[in-house]
Amino acid sequence: MYPSRFSYDAPTTVAEAIDLLRRAGGEAKVLAGGQSLVPMMKLRFASPEMLVDINNIPGLAYHSADPDGTYRIGALCRHEDLEKDAELVTQQPTIAAAAPVIADPIVRTRGTVVGSLCHADPQGDWASVMSALGGSIVAEGPSGRRSIQCAEFVNGPFQNLLEFDELAIEAFVPPPVGARSGGYLKLERRIGDFATVGVAVSVESSGDQVTRAGIGLTGVGPSTICAEAAAELLVGQDLNPETIHRAAELASEISQPRSDHRGSAAYKRHVVATFVTRILSSLELATREAA
C-alpha cells in the first residue's frame, strides 16, 4: 500500500498520546487496530498527517466487570478477546452474540471495539450493540475525563463527539436492572461484509417482566438507530408474541434504510422486523402464547 506521507509516533502513556494529539491540531489520527483506518489510508480516502499509535500504552487491553456489574472494555481490547471469552454469553449476551460476527477472523484479531465505535461507520456493529445496552464512551483530554452516551457519541457518518485532543479510553456498560438477556443478528452477504441489516437487542428483566430494554439497528440509516419506542414498549411487559410483533413493527418503522446493491429499503425494513422478532422470541423470557 502506498498512502500519503505521514509521521508516526508511538507513545507509552495516555498523557503523552493526548499531548501528541493536541500538538497535531486535528491533523492526527489514533491508530489502535487499524482495520478501518489503514485501508482508508491505502485508498487515500484518509490522509492524516500523523498517526498516534496507542498500542504501546500498557493497561488498555482489558475487558472486565466491576463488582457492581459495570462492564468495561479498554481501548486496546480486540474483538477476538470478547469472542473468546466464554463467560460473556451469560454476562453480556448481546456483546457475546456480536463479537463472532464482526468482520472476519483476521480483522477480529487486530481490530478494537473502542476503535470501531470511534470510527462511527453507519454499518458498524458495535454502536448498535452499545446503544442497546445503554453504554458510554470514556474520553480523556487535556482537561480530564468525561463520559459520553454511545447513543449520542456518533453524530453522523464517520463522525463522533471526541475533541481532536481527546482519546477514547474505554467503553462501559452500566449494570443491569435484574437479569440480562439479548442477542445480535446480522445479515451479511459473506463473512467480512458490512451488515445489510444488523439488529442488537438487550433485555433486562425481573421475573417475567421486562425492566429495561434497548434495540439498536445497524446499516439501516445514516448512522446507528436506537429504536427507542420499540424498546420502551417492552418495558413492564412479558415477552408474548403480540408484544414482540408490535416491537418488531415499531423497530422496522423507525429504520431509515436506503435501497442499494445490498437490497431495497422495503427488504431491509422487513429484515429488521424479522430479526427483532427472532431475537426476542429466542429469549428464555419469551412466552409461547399471548397473555
Added chain:
Amino acid sequence: MTIDEVKIGGLGASRPRVEDNRFIRGMGNYVDDIVLPDMLHMEVLRSPLAHARIRSIDVAAAWAIPGVRLVLTGEMMASRNLAWMPTLSYDTQAVLATDKVRFQGQEIACVVADDPYIAKDACEAIVVDYERLPAIVNPTQAMADGAQIIRDDKENQHDNLIFDWEVGDKEGTDSAFAEADVVSEIELHYPRSHPSPIETCGSIADFDRATSKLTVYMTTQAPHIIRAAVAMVAELPEHMIRIVSPDLGGGFGNKVPVYPGYVVSILASILLERPVKWIEDKTGNLISTGFGRDVYLRGQMALRKDGKILGVRMHTDSDHGAFFSDAQPSKFKIGLMHSAFACYDIPTAHLTARGVYTNKAPGGVAYRCSFRVTEAMFFQERMVQGAADDLGIDQAEFRRLNFVRDDDFPHRTPFGFLTDSGQYGKCLDIGLEAIGYEDFLKQKEEAKNRGRLLGIGISTMTEPLGAGNSREYDILGIKMFDSAELRVHMSGKAILRTGAKSQGQGHETTWAQIVAHELGIPADDVVVEEGDTDTAPFGMGTYASRSTPVAGAAVSMVSRKIRAKARKIAAHLLEVSEEDIDWELGRFYLRSSPDRGVTIQECAMAAYSNVPDGMEPGLENNAYYDPPNLTWPFACYIATVEVDPLTGVWDVLNVVAVDDCGVRINPMIVEGQIMGGLTEAYAMASMQFITFDNEGNCVGSNYMDYLLPTAWETPGFELHEVVTPCPHHPIGAKGIGECATVGGPAAFVNAVMDALKGTGVRNVDMPLLPDRVYEALTTSSDVSGAPPIRTD
C-alpha cells in the same frame, strides 16, 4: 523387476505438489519479488469517469515532484504511434487515452519515479479536464436509437454493435419449432464477474542498452503470444525480446490479454534505459482488466409432450465493454457458446449472437472457462430445468430421456461439434444415488408441509476443453498447438520445458508424472520449467483447460521420441537388434531372456558415453502437438438447498460432483481443481458480480464490494468419478481445470429455483443474493438482469 508406477510418481499417483514447498513457505518468486539494480517504479492514473472527452491533461505539477523520472500521456504515446494497440479479437484498444475515456478506470497517464510512493503522489498531481458524456452500461442502452457512439475513433463504426453472428441451422430449427407440442422459453443474464487472481497484473521491463535486448518479467499465462504481441506493438525484433513469466499467483484467464501497464512500462524502460516495475493495485485489477461473462440470453426449446427435445433456439446479447478484446479463437465471435447442448441428443439448433460496446472495462476473458463455455452450459441447464418444469417431467428423468446414448459416438452436436465419448446416464445415476435423490424429494414434500422450502438442482453437461485442432482454432492466426522439450541428462535425471504456463495448476508436479509414466524415470528426477521464452519451446499458454489436452499430450509425445532413441541405444548395449527387445516401465529387456535388460538410466548414460556408430549423441528432443479434436469431459453436479422464506437467505445442504476427465494424472490435483471450481460456481450463484450505476461507476472495485467466498461460507463437496478415457489423447486424459466452474452454477441456481417451485417464480438471475430471492418470493415474479444499483 517391475517398477510400481505409482511409487515413482507416475499416472494415478496423488503426488504432493512440488511447487507447494515454496508456495506455502512464502518462498515463491512472483513478479513483485523481483528487484533489479536501478529499478524505477511506475504508477497508472485512471479515469474516474466512464465516458468523457478529454479537454486537456496538465502534467506540470507531477513533473515538479522530486524523484519523478517520466510522465507519459496518450498524446506522448501517440507521437510514438503507441496510443493504441491491437486486441486479441482484431479490434484496437487505447493504451493511454487520447481523445476520450471510455470506461471508469481507463489508463490516462503513467508516472515513473524513484519509488512507488512518489509515483502515486505524482499521479494525484496530474490535472485532467473532462467533458462528461452519457454512459452506456448495458446492451439495451448500447443498441438504443440515438445512443452515443462509444467507438467514434473507428472510421466505419456508426453504432455500438461489434458483431452480429449466427451458427446452426435456422430453417431446420424453425421446422422443429413448428412441430413442437410445447415451446419452453426463458430469459437469463449471466452477470459480469472478474477472475480476480490474488496476485494482480504487473511487469518489470528491462531494456539493456548494451545489447539492445528487452527482458520483460510479466504476469502472463501466455508468454510466447505476448512476445509476438510485444514485437508487433513495440516494433522490436522478436529475437531481441525475452518474456519471463515467473511464479503466478493465479490467472483464471485474467492474465491472457496485453494490458496498457505492460506496454507503457516497456516504453518507459526503453526511454529511460533503466528497469521499470509496474505492479497493479487490487482496484486497478478489478476495474480495468479482463472480466468474465456479461451475457444476456433469450432461449427457446421445442418439445414433444413425451419429453423429447426437438430443437433449440438461442439468442445472446453480450456486453464487451469499450474495446473488443475477448480472448477467444478467431473464427468464433461469441467463443464456444454453440457448444451448448452437446450432451443431449437434439436434432437441430440455431444461435444468433450480438456483441456490443459499452462504457465498461474491456477484455471478455474466459474466467476459468473455455471461451464462453460457462455461459453456454449455464444457459443450457437453466433451459433444461425450465423445459422439464413446463412439461411436468421430473428433472432427472427429462435429462435421461434426452442424453446422447453411450453407444452413439462419435456424435454430432446440434451446433456441429463432434463429441467422441461419454457415459452421461451413468454419471447422472451416480450423482442421484450419492445425493439420495428419492429420499430428498420426500423430505422436500414433508418440509413444505411445515412451511420450509427445500430444493434440489441438477446440472449435467459435457464441454469442449483443450483448444484446439489447427483446422478450427487459432488466436490472431496462430494455430493452437502446444509443445514440450525434454532433455535427459547422462544420470537419467531430466529437465522438461513446455509452452504452457502454470498459474497454480501444478504443472511442475503433473508433467513430471507423465514423463514417469512414459519413461519410468521417477517423477522426482524430472524438473519442469515454463514461462521463459528464451528457454521454453513456443506454445500458446495455459487457459481454456488446454494444458493437459495439448501441452500434456506433447509431454507424452516427446517422451515417446526419447524412448524410441533409447530403444536403439538399448539394442546396441544388449548387442541385439531392436526387434528383439521389449519395453516395460523404465527398462528394455531381451524378449527371449527377460532377465537381460538395461534401464532407461543406463541408456541415458550411454547416450553421452557409448552411442552406436552413426547415431547423434545426447538424449534430447521436442514435440509439437496439434490435437485431432477437443477433449470432452463431462459431469453431473447436484446441490440441495434450504431457503429461508423470511429473509431470502439460502443455505447449501449438500453438494455432489461426479466428474469424468478421463485418465487422472494426479487424482489429488484433479480433486483440488474440482473443489476450486465448485467454490467459484457457488460464488457466481450466490454473491459474485460486478455491476455499474447509471453513470458507469463500477460497484465492485474492491473486496468489500466484490465478494469472494471464504472458507466460512463455502459448502463442503462430495466428489465422485467416472473414467472414460479420451480416445485421441496419448494417455486418455481430458481437461478438468474448468469443469466445475462451468457446470456448477446451474446446480445451485436450479436448486433455489426448485425450492421456489409453485410460487410462480420461474427465474432469479445470478447472483441469488437474499434480497433478490426474497423479492421473487414475495412478489411471485422473476427477478431479472444485472443487480440494479437502486438508490432512493
